[in-house]
Amino acid sequence: MILRAESISKSFSDKKVLDDISVSLSEGELVCILGVSGIGKTTLFNILSGLLMPDSGRVILKGEDITGSTGHLSYMLQKDLLLEHKKVIDNVALPLVLKGMGKKEARQKAFEYFEKFSLTGTEYKYPAQLSGGMRQRASLLRTYMCGDEVALLDEPFSALDVRTRDSVRKWYLDVMDNIRLSTLFITHDIDEALLISDRIYVLGGTPAVIMDEIDTGGRKNRDPETGYPEDHTKLRQRILECFDPAST
Numbered sequence: 106m107i108l109r110a111e112s113i114s115k116s117f118s119d120k121k122v123l124d125d126i127s128v129s130l131s132e133g134e135l136v137c138i139l140g141v142s143g144i145g146k147t148t149l150f151n152i153l154s155g156l157l158m159p160d161s162g163r164v165i166l167k168g169e170d171i172t173g174s175t176g177h178l179s180y181m182l183q184k185d186l187l188l189e190h191k192k193v194i195d196n197v198a199l200p201l202v203l204k205g206m207g208k209k210e211a212r213q214k215a216f217e218y219f220e221k222f223s224l225t226g227t228e229y230k231y232p233a234q235l236s237g238g239m240r241q242r243a244s245l246l247r248t249y250m251c252g253d254e255v256a257l258l259d260e261p262f263s264a265l266d267v268r269t270r271d272s273v274r275k276w277y278l279d280v281m282d283n284i285r286l287s288t289l290f291i292t293h294d295i296d297e298a299l300l301i302s303d304r305i306y307v308l309g310g311t312p313a314v315i316m317d318e319i320d321t322g323g324r325k326n327r328d329p330e331t332g333y334p335e336d337h338t339k340l341r342q343r344i345l346e347c348f349d350p351a352s353t
C-alpha cells in the first residue's frame with residue numbers, strides 16, 4: 106500500500122461534509138472516488154494533498170504521516186490552470202522550476218516527455234493554441250513532472266467532448282502502465298469510473314461516507330469490445346443505489 110487516508114472528517118462552519126472517510130491506494134493502481142456534484146470529492150483531495158487540514162483523521166504516504174503537509178503528491182486540480190502567458194514547455198517545466206531547478210535544465214528535462222505524452226510539436230506554442238485534449242495532456246504532463254509516485258486527478262477529462270475523452274482516457278491508461286504511476290481519480294461519471302478503474306469508492310449521503318467499495322476486476326480484465334467489466338450492468342445498478350437509495 107502506498108497511500109492511505111484514515112478516518113478523515115471535515116466540516117465547514119457547522120456543516121459536516123466528510124464523515125469518517127478511509128481510502129487506500131496500492132502501487133500501480135487506479136482507484137476512482139465517485140460521487141455526485143457537491144458531495145465533497147475535491148475537499149477530500151485538498152486534504153490528501155495537504156492544502157486543507159482535516160478535523161480528524163490522518164493521511165499516510167508509505168508509512169509516513171503527511172497530514173496537512175504539501176509537496177508529496179502530484180495534484181491536478183479540477184481546472185487545468187495552464188498559465189496562458191507561458192509557452193507549453195514552460196508550463197510543463199514549472200514544477201521543476203518551483204523545486205529550484207534552473208529554467209534551461211527544467212526545459213530540457215520536460216522536453217524529454219513530450220513524445221510520451223503525445224505532445225510533440227506543441228513545446229513552443231501557447232496553451233490557447235492547443236485543442237482541449239492537448240491542453241489536458243499538457244496539464245497531466247505538468248502534474249507528472251511534480252515527480253511524485255502518486256497522482257491525484259480531479260475530474261481530469263470532464264471538460265472534453267465525448268470522442269476526445271475516450272481517446273485521452275485510453276491514452277492515460279497506457280501512459281500510466283508505462284510509468285508505473287499510482288492514481289486516485291475523481292469523477293461523477295459512473296461509466297467513466299467503470300471504464301478506467303481497478304477499484305471504486307462510492308461516496309454518498311450528507312455528510313459523505315463511503316457507501317460502497319467496488320472491485321472492478323482489474324483494468325486488464327475487461328471486455329475487449331466495450332472496455333467495461335463483464336458485470337457492467339450489475340455494477341452500474343449497485344452504484345446507482347448508493348447515489349439514490351430511495352430509488353430502490
Ligand SMILES: Nc1ncnc2c1ncn2[C@@H]1O[C@H](COP(=O)(O)OP(=O)(O)OP(=O)(O)O)[C@@H](O)[C@H]1O
Nearest residue numbers: 117122140141142143144145146147148149183293
Ligand atoms: N472552503 C470552503 N468553505 C466552505 N464550504 C466549502 C469549502 N469548500 C467546499 N465547501 C463545501 O463543501 C461541499 C463539498 O464541496 P466539494 O467541492 O468538495 O464537492 P465536489 O464533490 O468536489 O463537487 P463537484 O463535483 O461539483 O466538483 C460543498 O457543499 C461546498 O460548498
Ligand SMILES: [Mg+2]
Nearest residue numbers: 146147148183
Ligand atoms: Mg470537485
